[in-house]
Amino acid sequence: MMKVRRYLRGSGRVLAFVFIASVIWLLFDMAALRISINDVNSHLLKERVIREREIIKQQSRVTQLMKRRFKHPVQRVDLAVTHAGTGPLPSDSKLAQVYRQGGKKQDQMLRDKNTEALQDQGGKNPKTEHPKHSEHKEGAASLNVTPKQGAPAKKKAVNLSLNGTKLDKSRVIGGYNRVKLPVIVSNTTQVPSGVQEDKRAPLPAEKKGPTKTGDVAQNAPDKTDSKPNKKVKDEAKTETGTKVSRLQAKEARPVKTTSKPPLKDVNRKEANIKTQEKHIKTVNKSDLDAVKETPKPTIKLQAGKDSKDNSTAVRKPGVHKVLSLDATRAPRDPNAVGQFGQAALVGSNEEVEVRKRWDEGHFNVYLSDQIPVDRAIPDTRPEMCAQNLVHDDLPSTSVIFCFVDEVWSTLLRSVHSVLNRSPPHLLKEIILVDDFSTKEYLKEQLDTYMSQFPKVRIIRLKERQGLIRARLAGAAAAKGEVLTFLDSHVECNVGWLEPLLERIYQDRRKVPCPVIEVISDKDMSYMLVDNFQRGIFKWPLVFGWSALPEEYIKKHNMSISDPIRCPVMAGGLFSIEKKYFYELGAYDPGLDVWGGENMEISFKIWMCGGEIEIIPCSRVGHIFRGQNPYKFPKDRQKTVERNLARVAEVWLDEYKDLFYGHGYHHLLNKKLIDIGNLTEQTELRKKLKCNSFKWYLENVYPDMVAPLVKAEGLVFNRGLRKCLSLQKGSLLFEICDLSKQSQHFNYTWMRHVRQQDLCVAPQGKGNGFALQSCDNTKTELRWFHKSSNSALAEHLIAEFVSHHMCLEAGPQGGTLHLNPCEPSNSFQKWQFTHYHAQ
Secondary structure (H helix, E strand, O other): OOOHHHHHHHHHHHHHHHHHHHHHHHHHHEEEEEEEHHHHHHHHHHHHHHHHHHHHHHHHHHHHHHOOOOOOOOOOOOEEEEEOOOOOOOOOOHHHHHHEEEOOOHHHHHHHHHHHHHHHHOOOOOOOOHHHHHHOHHHHHOOOOOOOOOOOOOOOOOOOEEEEEEEEOOOOOHHHHOOOOOOOOOOOOOOOOOOOOOOOOOOOOOOOOOOOHHHHHHHHHOOOOOOOOHHHHHHHOOOOOOHHHHHHHHHHOOOOOOOOOHHHHHHHHHHHHHHHHHHHHHHHHHHHHHHOOOOOOOOOOOOOOOOOOOOOOOOOOOEEEEOOOOOOOOOOOOOOOOOHHEEEOOOOOHHHHHHHHHOOOOOHHHOOOOOOOOOOOOOOHHHHHOOOOOEOOOOOOOEEEEEEEOOOOHHHHHHHHHHHHHHOOOOOEEEEEEEOOOOOOEEEEEEEEOHOOOEEEEOOOOOOOOHHHHHHHHHHHHHOEEEEEEOOEEEEEOOOOOHHHHHHHHHEEEEEEEEEEEEEOOOOOOOOOOEEEEOOOOOOOOOEEEOOOOHHHHHOOOOOOOHHHHHHHOOOOOEEEEEHHHHHOOOOOOEOOOOOOOHHHEEEEEEEHOOEEEEEEEEEEEEEOOOOOOOOOOOOOHHHHHHHHHHHHHHHHHHHHHHHHHHHHHHHOOOOOOOOOHHHHHHHHHOOOOOHHHHHHHOOOOOOOOEEEEEEEEEEEOOOOOOEEEOOOEEEEEEOOOOOOOHHEEEEEOEEEOOOOOOHHHOOOOOEEEEEEEOOOOOOOOOEEOOOOOOOOOEEEEEOOOEEEEEEEEOOOEOOOOOOOOOHHHHHHEEEEOOOOO
């Protein structure tokens, strides 16, 4: 103690005081710092709570908006076999069980909610389907929207596919003498919110009723997540200009913390969020009011689109998911023959009837007539296609069917598939061009049946024109911005239309084609096709299908949903902008009936600046028939050959010799066949400044083998051991020398032994030889060489001589003669240096 007192005396006391004061000051400072940190954290926490609270509120509003859009895509079907009239599916089979699972758990949750909504109603609401049938409808037909009405009430299930058309209970099937036509009650059509309403576009309906607020729906993306979502970011950054997209983008941004709480900024953001809520409420209310009003043809109210004709629409052009529409008259019967694209077999006692009616369409007409005209088919698209985004302001299209004596049930099924699976605001019209059919059921009865669909128009040609000119007639009458040509025995799949229009929206010079899948001509089953298939041609201009080379797929890192460059379209199914179609000169009007038109328009598109693509996310089933069931006005083979000759003369340049050289030499004789005047087509090609056919082969179809000559180089005679030479207008033999151009000859597709413009030819009299100017039409200039594996394969056989006469070198090598062919005579055997084709 004494020591402590000693230290605290004098200067020690001062030091102690300073030390104690410092400790006390440090403690106070630490306490103040802790209070400050707590204050900052409290502000940050308060800011975060406010933000999360506003985000949750905003999410509920966004979710309500999204719930008004189509949500559940059609699932896929596992194909099975049913019998016509026997062996149905189990009675408890449901549509969701028959279709393959294509969505996620959210889709199942939505279906469960819809089922509960139906059960709550108990089938009393006239616009509500019976609960046991509720799961038998897909896409637009199955989605039930539950609008919030302020006061708590039971959910109301709304069927989006219904309109005011009331049908007879009897199912309409093929066979014109067995059809029961529906009684049309009204033409009221319910359409999704933001979709153009058109009084002329009702789909087949089951019941009628006034349009309600809850009837409005849109195709919704997956459930909104409060966590950052890449798709939402991309949508907000790129195409979408909607308020909803901006809000989603805001939700996706991570919260940034600062050392000082920016209270002013928080207040500003709160005010902005409230303002945005008002905007959303305004948009939602205006859309509902617009739908309540009587629709006018001039008003185009599209999802996310700021329509010029509608001052109440405040949204800007944006994007949405592909609409998975599949409307139907009534809940589909899962036990119906051929339902869901399943194979259907007939009993042994019905086979006689099948064979009897086969020639009506060259497929199983008897079975086709028993299948519903609006049957469901499997959704065969790649899984990612349902999530693809397309623009809201896509162009409208006119769908054109050309037919002559088409089978009743397949024609109806083709039309119904377009009506039921196309967004109404994009389907301007369906044009049926009757190319002078002779079947009675395709006249007044067809008019009566189609009168229930205001978007369907029928054009009847007064005389048989053929497919090509019938399409030109349909195109001339079309009012849509895009022409979509389809065959009259197809079934369009779910989501088929928007991917085609999207490609044209991105580039008007693109000509998209759907993936053409197969409807069996025997059992009418819907069959998938392999991925990465494209249309090609082989000589002489024969269309075929070919898989993309594996190295091409790897090089371009292609997925199964990517568009595929297509050298030649099949010709039956494609879309093209109408203005661009006419800029290209449409089809060559000089083409007759059918055949070669797909080659002509394919070469024209590619060589004149356009592109043809196959779109894997667009699928259409097609009945491939063994032969045409209709008659040609003229000989079928001659008609097709004449058309192909026109295409070759206009578009193939020097490669046209390959066409003629593959069995069409006779077309060069103008006395036998007249291909017509080509002046207009050649002038069109010059006007469009089109590329050469060589450019097409190198840039569009590089894997096509197209040598301009069959063989070339020195012409070696095995007997003389010397080569043929042309000197001063005379033929003689020399020691073979590749460096001498006088020894170089070509063996062409026209079967000429040729050096520049001179061809080896026999003299008019005797068996001597001379040189003549080459002329493709002269048969006396042609030689058979390597045309078979016979003993005479190495001989040069004169074509114009009735009996076999071969080119023979004289033993001394100074002359050439035409002598009877001898397989063992080495002086009659010739060999070119290079052979490109046999």
